[in-house]
Amino acid sequence: MSYDTVTNKQETDFLAQYYREKPLSEKESLEFSRDIDKKIKANKRSIFKVIGHLKALKKYILDRDVKWYRKSVVVAALVYFIAPLDAMPDFVPLVGFLDDIGIVAWTLRFLGREITSYYD
Secondary structure (H helix, E strand, O other), X not given: OOHHHHHHHHHXXXXXXXXXXXXXXXXXXXXXXXXXHHHHHHOOOOOHHHHHHHHHHHHHHXXXXXXXXXXXXXXXXXXXHHOOOOOOOOOOOOHHHHHHXXXXXXXXXXXXXXXXXXXX
């Protein structure tokens, strides 16, 4: 089995854990929320300016009034943000978070004004 096959299987398993065709259960939402908080706390210096956006996205996916198919875009972006395997590894100083920040920025642009009420 090649490295690419193992990596793709790990990414697929990770995505399958969070990205589903049905809404997340309350337990799954809390676990997902904890994972996001953990990554934010572990990388505060590198992503200082993005923290407010991440918190708003987290509130958005936990809101029961938001349709699951709208949440799926945010969940996919946050899974990419959380995942250690992505286009630019997170351990590379500054550059490692550029792809993560780009995905978050695209998601915010996609949601537009819909996300503004979720900021503190």
